[in-house]
Amino acid sequence: MTHAGWAMVVLGVAGSSLAKEAVDLSLKVGKSATVGSYTIRLDSFKDVRHSHYTAVEAGTTVLSNSGKTFTLSPEQRFYDKEPDQPRSVVDLRAGLRDDVYLILAGGTEDGTAAVIRVLIYPLVTWIWIGSIVMVVGGTLCVLHRRPRRVEQAQPQAGLKTTARLNKNKCAAVAAEV
Numbered sequence: 001m002t003h004a005g006w007a008m009v010v011l012g013v014a015g016s017s018l019a020k021e022a023v024d025l026s027l028k029v030g031k032s033a034t035v036g037s038y039t040i041r042l043d044s045f046k047d048v049r050h051s052h053y054t055a056v057e058a059g060t061t062v063l064s065n066s067g068k069t070f071t072l073s074p075e076q077r078f079y080d081k082e083p084d085q086p087r088s089v090v091d092l093r094a095g096l097r098d099d100v101y102l103i104l105a106g107g108t109e110d111g112t113a114a115v116i117r118v119l120i121y122p123l124v125t126w127i128w129i130g131s132i133v134m135v136v137g138g139t140l141c142v143l144h145r146r147p148r149r150v151e152q153a154q155p156q157a158g159l160k161t162t163a164r165l166n167k168n169k170c171a172a173v174a175a176e177v
Contacts, residue, residue, distance in 0.1 A: 001137030008130025015123030022120075024105065028113045035118045037065040038100060045107065045114045053079040055089075058104045058114040062093070074104040074116065098122040 023035045032041035044059035057075040072091040079087070092101045101119040108115065 001140065002134050003137075005130045005133030005135075005137055008126045008133060010130075012123045012126035012128075012130060016121040016127070019123075020119065020121045023118050025116045025118060026108060026113050027116060036120045038118075038120065039063045040102070040116070040118060042114055042116070043071075048075075052081075053077045056104065056107070058102075058116055060102060060116070062100060062102075072100070072102045074102040076104050076106065094125055096125050099124045 027042035041061045048055045055075040074091045075089045076086045099121045103117040105115040
C-alpha cells in the first residue's frame with residue numbers, strides 16, 4: 001500500500017513538473033481566450049471596497065473541454081495601512097486531472113483590460129492522495145504487528161523446556177526440572 005502511494009506521488013510530481021502551462025492573458029470584459037483545455041472569459045473587472053482594504057477583482061468563467069464550467073475571481077488587495085503594496089489573491093480550482101490557478105497581475109494602463117496569469121498544473125492532487133495513502137499504509141504496517149509466540153512444552157521428568165521468544169525464533173533452554 002505504501003509503495004502504491006509512493007508511485008502516486010512520483011506520478012504527480014512528474015506530471016506537474018513536466019506538463020505545466022503558464023500564460024499571461026490581457027482580457028477585456030466579455031472577451032475570452034483558450035489556455036490548454038480551458039477557455040477563460042472575463043465577466044467583470046471592478047473595484048470592491050471591504051472593511052480594511054479595497055480589492056480590484058476579476059470575475060471569470062472557466063469552461064473546460066469536457067463541458068464543465070466554474071467561476072474564479074482572483075484579486076489584488078490594497079490595504080488601508082499599506083496602499084502602496086498590493087497583494088495578489090490567487091483563486092484556484094483543484095481536480096483529479098489538473099489544478100487551474102488564476103492570478104490577477106494588474107490591468108492595462110488605460111484600465112479597460114485585466115492582465116491575468118493562468119497556471120495549469122496537471123496531477124497535483126495525486127501528490128496529496130499518494131501522501132495520504134503512504135501515511136495510511138505506514139500506520140497500518142506499524143499497528144499490525146504480529147504478537148510474540150511463546151511455546152512451552154509441558155515439562156516431564158528429565159526433559160528440557162524450549163521456548164521460542166520472538167519471530168527471530170531464538171531458542172532458550174530452561175533448566176532441567
